[in-house]
Every structure is written in structure tokens, then in C-alpha cells.
Amino acid sequence: MIIGIPREIKNGETRVSMTPALAARCIHLGATVLVQKGAGLTAGFTDTEYAAAGAQVMPTARSVWKNAEMIVKVKEPLESEYALLQNGQALFTYLHLAAVPELAKVLLRKNVLGIAYETVEAQDGTLPLLKPMSQIAGRLSIQIGAYFLQSQNGGSGVLLGGVPGVGQGSVAIIGAGNSGAHACRIASGMGAHVTILDLDTRKLDMIDDVYRGAVTTLVANPANIEAAVANADLVVGAVLIPGAKAPVVVSRKMVQNMRPGSVLVDIAIDQGGCIETIHPTSHESPIYRQHGVIHYAVPNMPAMVGRTSTIALTQATEQFVVRFIEKGIKLAIEETRGIAKGVNTRDGKIVNMTVAKALGYVQ
Template sequence: MKIGCPKEIKPQEFRVGMTPNAAQEAVANGHEVIIETKAGIGSGFDDAAYVAAGARIVDTAEEVFATADMIVKVKEPQAVERKMLREDQVLFTYLHLAPDPEQTKDLLASGCTAIAYETVTDDRGGLPLLAPMSEVAGRLAPQVGAWTLQKANGGRGVLMGGVPGVGPAKVVVIGGGVVGTHAARIAAGMGADVTVLDRSLPRLRYLDDAFRGQFKNQYSTAGATAELIQDADMVIGAVLIPGAAAPKLISRAQLGTMKPGAVLVDVAIDQGGCFETSRPTTHADPIYDVDGIMHYCVANMPGAVARTSTIALGNATMPFMLALANKGWRQACQDDPHLLAGLNVHAGQLTYVEVGKALGIDV
């Protein structure tokens, strides 16, 4: 099969769909890999690395789309890319179709077979192609929060780990899923005093078993949150209610109960944010102040560490990419119900029920 990987063109997107290692695996499996020139530059992979892996470099996205049987990307195809998709082509990338009728219309019109990273499942009820980005965002949250806590950035001027004779920062993580657990581990590793709140008792039991001594946990109620935030230097919002907007767990009025210069990092901003005063920000202008409380609300946090994110995503997508290439999409999806769960569009038909419901299209 011919596997094509164009350079991402969405603004501020530095990741790439295939690493040189993934290209090398595909070539070793007998496939031809076609990479658009400079596709990997934002993640620190130059054309020479792909050539060494056995891939062929082409000058334009048009050549990639015209030649490839399967396109592997990161972000949903942009309008100009969607025009190049063909009936006999497989598209494997993040799609997020539910809030995007324009993209859905174009994918249906193209006749292509589109498999979305975000709806591929695993045996434990997880989303294995979303998890790596939650891991990245979670581990990044205390790092950006610690920077925001610095005085020159508007923060309280508190060091995460304290020093001998001075106590550490107090960090509250709301939501103990993938993001929250990774955030808590890193914050604790920096020496902070960390408490995780969650509404799932099984999850709290797991956190207690796995991380007792590293960080504390508490059942999430409005009362527990109100009490903990009064004393917190940093609050990390990491909740998710699948398929719903994030619940607002800290109101504007409550900011007045917090210490001046405390920091809110709202990782859940891509689901609307879990603090009333959150609004999406960018890497270019990531923080702002509301009532003396600093907010960090970047909606695509993994973009800040594009190289780590590209490699983490590539590790997770590679087995699926190889199955699609080795068996063809039909057989690969027949053999693996988790990959089949990723199928969103085929031959002008929407095939994913939730997207159909969201857009009012028959599935």
C-alpha cells in the first residue's frame, strides 16, 4: 500500500502524522511511504530522517494526496485538503466530526473511508489514541502552572517544592483520570503538596493503592472543593463527563476566597472549561488575570511539546496504521472491533451513531 503523510496546515500545529520510526516500520512491512517535504520539521524530524527510514519525499501535499491509498495525519483535514480526498482512499487522523458539520459534509462528498483516532477504543473502555495527549497535557499542567506561579508572571511567587524551612506549594487537582493522575504525579515529583479530587470511588481506590504517600485524594463535592481551594496555590482542572460540556466547579465569586496570585490551570478548556472564569487561550498569549487569580487555559496544550506529542501519538497509532496497511481497512476493521469503532465515514455514509445524532444525519 502507498501511505502518505502531508505536512499539517492547521495554524499552530507542529505535530506530524508519521515519525521516521513509523515510516521505517511501514516500509519493513512492504509498504511505500510518501512524506511531504518539511512535514516533520515542527517536531524536529528533517527530510533526511525520513529518507533514511526508506520513505520518499515529495514537494507538495497535492502529490501526497494524489498518490496515497491511505493518508495518515494529526488534525482533521482542512477545507483545501478535503477537496483532494478520493473515493478509494483511507483517511486515518483526529476528526472530531460531531461539532463540525462542514467537515462532515465534505468527507461524505469525497466518498473516502475516514477512521477517527478519537473514537478508536480499547479492552478497558479507554480511548487509546486520545490517552497519549491527555498524558502529555497532564504532565505539562504543573510545569506551566509552576511558571505562572512565578511573581513576574502574576503568580504568588511560590516555589513548587519549597526549600528547607519553607513549605511546598499546595496543589489541588480536580479530576483523577488520565490528565489528573499524570498532573498529580508530576506536581508531587516537583515536591508540591498535592490533593486529587474525583467523583468516582473506584478511581479514588486505584489512586490510593497506586500513589499513597505521593499524593492525597478526596471525594469531589462542592464543599470539599470550596474548602481546599482557599488554601491552594494552584488548582488544575482535569474533569471529563463523556459527551458533555465540563461542569463549572469554581465560580467567579469563589475566586475571592482564594489567595491572591493563586493559579488556575484549566486543562478541560477544550470541553468548555471547568472554572466559570475560563476562556480559551493560545501558546502565544497563554495566561490572564481575573480578580487577582491567574488563569492558564490553552486548548491545545500538547502543541507546546510537539516532538514529545508526535512520538507519543505515533507510538499509539502505529499498530493500527500497520493493521490498516497490511490487511486493508475492511479486513483490519473486521478483525478488530476497537479499530472498527474508529470508522466514522465510508462511501458517502456516516457510520458513527453519536456523530449522526449530534448532526441530525441518519447513520
Template sequence: MRVGCPKEIKNNENRVGLTPGGARSLVAAGHEVLVESGAGERSGFTDAEYEAVGARIAPVARQVFEQAELIVKVKEPQPPELAALRPGQILFTYLHLAPDPLQTKALLEHEVTAIAYETIRDASGRLPLLTPMSEVAGRMAAHVGAFYLQQPNGGRGMLLGGVPGVPPAHVVVLGGGVVGLNAIKVAAGMGARVTVLDKSLPTLRYLDDIFGNRIETLWSNEAHVEQALVQADLVIGAVLIPGAAAPRLVQRRMLKDMKPGCVIVDVAVDQGGCVETTRPTTHADPVYFVDGVLHYAVANMPGALPRTSTLALTNATLPYAMQLAGRGVKDALLADPGFLAGLNTYRGKLTCAPAAESLGIPYTDPRTLL
């Protein structure tokens, strides 16, 4: 199969969908790899490194989209990329369709076979292709929050861990999944007071077992969220319902009771955000204020750490890309129900049930189409 890797064009998206090592594996398996010139530069990979393992370099993205049967990317296709996609072409990337009706409509109209990293499941029901970027984003969230708590950056002027005689900042983490767990690791490691809320009691028990009295756990309901927000200096939104829009746990009315200059880092922004006042921002213009509360809602946080993020992502995505290239879409997906869960659009039909429900578009069971 001819596999294409274009340069990412989303604002400050510095990752690349395929490392030279990944290209080498595909070439060794008999596939042709076409990489847009400069695609890996911001992650520290040169064109020469791709050529050295047998990949071809395309001078412009148009050639990649025209020639490749399988497109491997990082972020959802931007408008020029959507226009370049053709019927039957396989797109393998993060999609996050639930809050994005325009992208969904374009993929359906172009009859793209779109497979989303974030809805693929493994045999245990986990999300193996979302996990590495959730780990990066969760750890970043605590660092970003600490940065914006500095008064020159708009925050309350608090050191996350405090100092002897001065209490630490209070970090509230909404959601105890992969993002939340990694945010807690860093925030607690920096000495912050940490409270985590989740609706899953087994998750809260697990977090209590591993962190002990270094954190507080609360079962998530509206009263407990309000109680935690009043005390918070930094709020990290780490809520995920795979494939669906994130629930709005923090409502606009709640902001008036929060401390002036407190910080919200909404990692759930990719799925619409778990804060009512969240709107996507970019690394070029990452923050804004609502009712005196600083909001950070960059939709591609790991793009700021492209070397780490690209290597971690390719570790997870390459085995699946090899299956697609080696077996084709139908055989690869039907052989693995978890992989099949990643199929979001096919032959003009929406095949991801949570996205269909969020968007109000009819759902089609992919097994009836393959």
C-alpha cells in the first residue's frame, strides 16, 4: 500500500504522524511511504532521515494526498486537507468529531474512510492510541497551570507547592482517567494540595490506593463540583466520554464564586470542553478571561512538546497502521472489534455511535457496510 504522511498545518502543531523508524518498518514490509518535505522537522526529524530508510519525499502536500491510499496524520484535517481527500481514501488520525459538525460533514461528503485514534479500543476496553497523548497533556496541564498562576501571566500569584509557612495552591482535577492521573502525579509531586472528582468509585479507590493521603477524592456531582471550585486555585478539566462531547461540569454561573485570577486548564477541549465557557485556543494565543477566571484551552497541547509526543504517539499507532497497510481496511477492522470501534466514517455514513448521538446524525453499524 502507498502510505502518505503530510506536514501538519494546524496552528502550532509540531508533531508528525510518522517517524523515520515507523517509515522504515512500513518500507521493510513492502509498502511505499511518501512524506511531505519538512513534515518531521519540528519534531527533530530531517528529510534525509526519511530518505535513508527508503521513504520518498514529496515537495508539496498535494502530491501526498493525490498519491497515497492511506494518510497517516496527527490532528484532524484542516479545510485545505479536507478538500484534498477523495472517496475511499483511508485517513488515520485524531478526529474528535463530536463537537465538529463541519469536519464530519466534509468527511461524509467526500466518502472518506476515517479511522480515529481516540475511539480505538484494546482487548481490555482501554484507549491505546489516546493514552500516550493523554499522558503528555495531563502532565503538561499541571505545568501550564503553574505557569499561568504567576501574576505576570494573569494568575493569582501563587506557587503551586507553596513554601514553609505558606500553604500550597489547591488543584482540582475533574476526572480520574489517564489525563487526570497524570495531572495528579505532577501536581502532587510539586507539592500542591490536590482534590480529584470522578463518578467512578473504583477509579477513586484506585487513586486513593496509589496516592494515599497526598490527595483528596470526591464523588462527582454538582454540589461537590461547586464546593471544590470555590476553593480551587487551579482547575484541570480531564473528563472523557470516548467519541462523545464532554459533559459541561463547570457552568458559567459557577465562575462568579471562584477566586479572581484562578486558572482553568480544560484538557477536554478536543471534545468540546467540560467547562461551559471553554472555547478552543491555540499555542499562539492560548488564554482568555471570563469573569476574572483565566482559561487555557489549547486543543493540541502535546504539539508544544513534539519530540516526546511524536515518539510516544508512533509507538502506539504504528502497529495499527501496519495492519491497515498490510491487510486492508476490511480485513484489519473485522479481525479486531477494538480496531473496528475506530472507524468513524465509511462510504458516506457515520459509523461512530457516540459522535452520531452528539451531532444528531444517523448512525450506521460499520459491520453492515464492510
């Protein structure tokens, strides 16, 4: 199998989809690995390391896309990459198609076998390729929020951990899954007053067991969300319905009720965002202010820590890439239910029901 590793081009992206160590393993298993020149540099991996691993370092993105049977990427192809996609090519990456219908159309038109990291399932139904990046985004969301709360950055000037005699800042986290639980961990570690909300009470049970009352857990009904948001200096949106557009859980009215200079970090922006007033931002221009509240909605937050994120991501994708090489892509999909769940587009059709519904292809 010929695997292509293009350099990522999304704004501020620093991750690469394969480390030299993983490239060496793939080559050992009989694959050819084509790496675009400079693809690993922002994650601290040089062309020399890829070459030493046995990969072929290619001069351009075109030379990688054109010659690969399977493209392994980090982020979804951007518009300038649409023309590079080959007919019938396999693409293994984050796709988040519910948020980019125009990409879905391109994948269908080109009969691309689109396998989305975010819908690949482990045996227990969890999302092993989303988990590490969500954990990183969750942890980052609090340090980002704390940064923008600072007066010089336009924030309200609240120190999340507070100081004796003044009291702490308040953090409301909506969604207690991978990203929410890790946001909770950092916010709690900083000494903030943390409230975390979810519809799934099993998630709240887990948080309650760990923090033993030091974190407030609430069922995510509209009244509880409204109260938690109104009281928060920092709100983190961390909900997910796999494959679907994110539900809007924070309304414009709730945002209007927040104190000026407070901060919203919508991690769920890659699925469309869960805050009514949110729209995507970028590492270059990460925030905007609406109703006096700072909005942060970068869809590739883990790129802020490219080295850690690359290692975490590739350790998670490794078992699947190895299976594709050992079994061939089609058999790997047939034999492994979790990989089949990852297939979003195939032979010109959207085959993941939730994604198809989110895009309006089925009722």
C-alpha cells in the first residue's frame, strides 16, 4: 500500500499525521510512505528523520496526493486541496462533515473512501481517535480562557484561582465527556469554582466520585445551564452527539446575561459549535467580542501543542493504519465494526447514517 502524508495547511496547524517511528513501522510491514517535504517540521520531526525511517520525502503536496492509495491526514481537506483528491482514493483523517457540506459533495463526486477519525469506534463504543485530541483541547480550554480573562487581553480581569479573601473565578463546563472532564481537571487544579453539566448522569457520577464535592455537577437542562452560564467567568462548550451537528445549549440570551469581559471557549466548534453566538475563529485571529463577551472557537486547538498532539494522535491512529496495511483497506473495514463506523463516504454515497442525517441526505 502507498500511504501519503501531506503537510497540513489549516491556519496555525502544526500537527503531522505520522511520526518517523510510525512511518518506519508501516514500511517494515510492507507499505510505501510518501511524506511531503517539511510536513513534520512544526511538530519537531525533520525530513532527515523520515528519510532515515525509509520514507520517500516528496517535493510537493501534489506529488503526495497523486501517488498515494491512502492519504493519512490530520484535518479535513481544505478548498485548495479538493483538486488534489484522486478519484477513488482512501482518506483517513478528521472530516467533521456535518460542518462542511461542500467537502462532503467533493468526496461523493470523487468516490473517495472517507474514513473519519471522529466516528471510528473502539469495541466499547467509545471514540478512540477523538479522545486524545479532546483531552488536549479540554486541558487547553482553561489556560486559553484564563489568558483571555486577563485585563491586558480584554478580559474582565478575573484570576480563576482567586486569592485568599477575594474568592475564585467561576468556570461552567457543558459536556462532561473527554474534553469536558479534562477541562474540569485543569480548572479545578487552578483552584477555580467549577460547575460541570451533562445530560448523561453517569458522566456526572464519575466527576462526583473523583472530586468528592469540590466540583458542582448539574444535569444539563436549560434552567441549570442558564444559571451556571450567568454566574460564570469562563464557559467551556464541550458537548458532542457523534457525527451530528452540535446541539445549541447556550442561547444568545444567556450570553447577553454574562458579565462583560467574560470568556466563552466553544470546543465543539468543529461540529458547528454549541453556543448560539459562536462562529469559527483561527489561531491567527482566535477571538471576537459579542455582547461584551469574548468568544474563542478555534477548530484545531491541539495545534497549539503540535509535538504533544502529534504523538498522542499518531499513537491512537497507529493500530488502524497497521490494520489497513496488514489486511488491505476493504477487508479491514469488513472485519472491524469500529472501522466501518468510521467510514463516512464510499462509492459516491454517505454511508454513516448520523452524518447523512446531519447533512440532510436522509430524513
